[in-house]
Amino acid sequence: SDRTPRIGVVRGNRLLDLPKLVGSHWDGSFPGSMQAFIQAGPEAWRRMELLIEKFGSGNFPPEAAPRPEEISLDAPIPRPAKNIVCLGSNYAAHMEESARARGREVKIPPAPVFFTKAPTSVTGPLDRIPWDTTVTSEVDWEAELAIVLGVGGKDIPRSQALEHVFGYTILNDVSARDLQQRHYQWFKGKSLDGFCPMGPHLVTADEFGDPQKKQISLRVNGIVKQSASTADMIFTIPVIIEFLSQGMTLEAGDIISTGTPEGVGLGRTPPEYLQDGDLVETEIEGIGVLRNRVVARRDVLRTPL
Numbered sequence: 001s002d003r004t005p006r007i008g009v010v011r012g013n014r015l016l017d018l019p020k021l022v023g024s025h026w027d028g029s030f031p032g033s034m035q036a037f038i039q040a041g042p043e044a045w046r047r048m049e050l051l052i053e054k055f056g057s058g059n060f061p062p063e064a065a066p067r068p069e070e071i072s073l074d075a076p077i078p079r080p081a082k083n084i085v086c087l088g089s090n091y092a093a094h095m096e097e098s099a100r101a102r103g104r105e106v107k108i109p110p111a112p113v114f115f116t117k118a119p120t121s122v123t124g125p126l127d128r129i130p131w132d133t134t135v136t137s138e139v140d141w142e143a144e145l146a147i148v149l150g151v152g153g154k155d156i157p158r159s160q161a162l163e164h165v166f167g168y169t170i171l172n173d174v175s176a177r178d179l180q181q182r183h184y185q186w187f188k189g190k191s192l193d194g195f196c197p198m199g200p201h202l203v204t205a206d207e208f209g210d211p212q213k214k215q216i217s218l219r220v221n222g223i224v225k226q227s228a229s230t231a232d233m234i235f236t237i238p239v240i241i242e243f244l245s246q247g248m249t250l251e252a253g254d255i256i257s258t259g260t261p262e263g264v265g266l267g268r269t270p271p272e273y274l275q276d277g278d279l280v281e282t283e284i285e286g287i288g289v290l291r292n293r294v295v296a297r298r299d300v301l302r303t304p305l
Contacts (some may be wrong), residue, residue, distance in 0.1 A: 005074060007034055009052060010201060015067055021064035022051040028049040034076050034202065038150055038166050039252045044164075045150075045204075075126045076202035077148065080255055083116035084196065085244060086144075086173060088186065090234050090259025097267025106206050112235045112243050117173070117257075118191035123292070125199030129174055131276065131296045135192065139274040139294065142260035143218035143226050143282045145211065146171040147237060148202055150298035152251040161241035164250070167204045168211060169255045170290050172218070172282045177266050177273070197280075200288040208286055211237050215285040216261060220278055228261030 008020040017165040023030050027047075033038035037044065042227070053148075089095045089109050100105040123129070131139055150166025174196065180188035208214075211230060240258060244250065265272040274280065276296035283289045 003072075005033065007031065007037060008071075010057075011052070011060075013163045014060070015068075015071055016060060017064045017066060018048075021055065021060065022048065025051050025054075035081065035253045038148065041252070042151070054080060062293070073126055073200055073201070075122050075198040075199055077253065077255065078122060078124070080122065082238045082251070084122070084146075084171070084255045084257060085116060086115050086117055086186075086190065086257040087235070087240065087259035088113040088115060091228065091232050091261040092234060093228075093232070093262035094260055094264065094267070097264070097282075098261050101271065104178055104290040108234065112240055113266055114244065115186040115190065116240070117187075117196050120193060121191045121196035123194045123197050125170075125197060125288075125290045125292075127197065127292060129197065129280070129292045130244045131274070131294050133296050136179055136189070137273070138177040138266075138271075139267040140175045140177050141215050141218055141220065141225065141240075141274065141280055141282075142173035142175060143231055143284070144171045144173050144257045144260050145214065145216060145284055146198065146255055146257040147211075147241075147252055149241075149254045149256070150205075150252055150256070154245055154249045155247070156245040156250070157189050158236075158238035158242040161238035162205065162211075164241060165205045165211075165237070166252070167202045168284075168287060169198055169202045170200070170220070170282055170284045170287050171255075172280065172292065173257060173260060175264075177271075197282070197292045199290060199291045203287050204230055215283075217283050218263070219281040219283075219287075220274070222279075222281075225262055225265070225272075226263035227265075230258070232259060232261060 008015045009018045019030050096106050146164050146169050151164045176189040214230045274294045278294045280292050
């Protein structure tokens with residue numbers, strides 16, 4: 001079978017092969033990836049939407065409607081062009097649990113706290129999380145709502161920030177807590193291979209609606225560990241984009257993850273960390289669920305569940 005990565009579109013309960021659905025009607029070279037499609041700009045998005053609408057809700061050519069067993073989901077942007085920008089300390093209750101676990105005073109930051117994850121950490125919504133036990137012994141979970149920018153810019157005012165968002169997806173900011181402590185910063189502990197499950201879909205901004213009114217949760221082996229609302233963010237998405245873009249150019253396809261709510265393993269008494277075989281389910285209202293199993297050995301990133 002053809003294993004070439006392709007862009008899909010969800011219509012009803014079907015995941016359709018977009019190049020096979022509209023490719024012959026597309027004027028010019030069809031975008032070869034989600035990143036390329038986003039970078040094609042708003043006019044291309046509108047053209048695509050009009051072409052998809054021509055097929056209605058079920059009049060799809062057979063070649064464009066593969067059977068579920070023929071589909072393997074990848075991250076919406078499997079290899080970002082740049083580091084993923086992440087926020088720390090963006091939910092007050094999570095700040096409190098983290099400070100308590102480290103014996104520190106709780107201080108609400110005056111501005112968003114930014115760090116990044118390496119592009120090589122990205123993995124798919126059903127892929128396994130490879131845990132190299134020779135590198136870390138404290139693997140933690142963090143459910144997050146991620147933004148994918150559709151229109152770049154610099155010095156973007158918060159009043160216009162949402163106009164720059166293409167869509168939203170789910171990100172599990174898997175974290176090696178011992179590496180964070182050892183290296184006195186977050187990049188290394190956040191960037192191990194497979195430590196950024198993403199997906200299962202990229203929902204366009206118009207379909208997703210208000211990003212500050214969504215439920216976000218995470219379960220480990222069916223047990224709820226995190227459950228909150230994006231309304232609890234300290235810095236809303238428009239504020240995040242405004243701060244990040246000050247004096248710094250943002251580009252189409254950039255990914256920004258907006259922080260995690262309370263309930264991470266580090267903040268529990270005693271601390272809880274992921275173990276070999278654990279199934280982590282990360283869910284956000286209106287997007288879907290990531291299902292990733294932890295495997296304590298190497299070279300298992302693309303092994304099926």
